[in-house]
Amino acid sequence: MFSKTLACAIIYYFFTRPKRRVLKPWMSEFLNLATKRVHPIKDSSFTSYEWKGPGETILFMHGWKSNSARWKQLVQYFQEQGFNSVSIDAPGHGDTAFPFFTPLDYAECLEISIKEFNPGYIVSHSAGAYTALLHHGKYKPKGIKQILMAPTFSMKQPIGTMFEILGLNDRTQKAFIGHIENKLGAKIETVDIDRQVNSEAPEGILIHDVNDEILPIDGSRLISEKAKGLKFYEIKNKGHRMQNEEVYGIIKGYVNQHS
Numbered sequence: 001m002f003s004k005t006l007a008c009a010i011i012y013y014f015f016t017r018p019k020r021r022v023l024k025p026w027m028s029e030f031l032n033l034a035t036k037r038v039h040p041i042k043d044s045s046f047t048s049y050e051w052k053g054p055g056e057t058i059l060f061m062h063g064w065k066s067n068s069a070r071w072k073q074l075v076q077y078f079q080e081q082g083f084n085s086v087s088i089d090a091p092g093h094g095d096t097a098f099p100f101f102t103p104l105d106y107a108e109c110l111e112i113s114i115k116e117f118n119p120g121y122i123v124s125h126s127a128g129a130y131t132a133l134l135h136h137g138k139y140k141p142k143g144i145k146q147i148l149m150a151p152t153f154s155m156k157q158p159i160g161t162m163f164e165i166l167g168l169n170d171r172t173q174k175a176f177i178g179h180i181e182n183k184l185g186a187k188i189e190t191v192d193i194d195r196q197v198n199s200e201a202p203e204g205i206l207i208h209d210v211n212d213e214i215l216p217i218d219g220s221r222l223i224s225e226k227a228k229g230l231k232f233y234e235i236k237n238k239g240h241r242m243q244n245e246e247v248y249g250i251i252k253g254y255v256n257q258h259s
Helices: 004-015 025-031 068-080 103-117 127-139 156-166 170-184 218-226 245-258
Strands: 035-041 044-051 057-061 084-088 121-125 145-149 204-209 230-235
Touching (some): 004 156, 025 068, 068 121, 121 127, 204 245
Antiparallel strands (some): 035 044, 044 084
């Protein structure tokens, strides 16, 4: 009511610090099977897990309020097929020490991981898929195939949801967008995902549910129109989480076909 600057700072603090999930016993058991590493970034660090195998490396990136344990079924399958699997906990998530989350910081974690593990595939979900495409737009990595599930299309999507939850007035909403743009050093539209791809790249697949109520499919349709190297799968009635046999079948089929 009295200071939009203070309000924006408080909102930003909580917006970038999601509550971390307490690991369930099965999550800890699964993660304990991996080789765990801590990688320095800025004045902090992030955590990776590697389930070693003799074959090509698949790197997994989870989404908002998740952690590396969400990939258990896919990691176990690809281990059986001889692949090397790596997952990273995002900033502000899982066991990563880096205290707050932004897609740009997550993209820096990805760049460090690519140099360390040299993956042939990146499998990503939601905010992780958004980050993978932001990374692609900035670094333009060669020889990595993308498997993208229900990506965030624009930073305005989660911000708009937050505005609705908090019931912020127009004055504070405008100020918060300005606060984000000041952090970015650019207009927020510049990090819309359709600006990070072109007709040739990236190569891979894009999967989204037509009934996704968290992140509508419209953004992925725009991506697919521009990124001709992505084969687009529109599925139905599976929701946003993308943890089901239809999605897993598409991913397994694509990796097995191209390896």
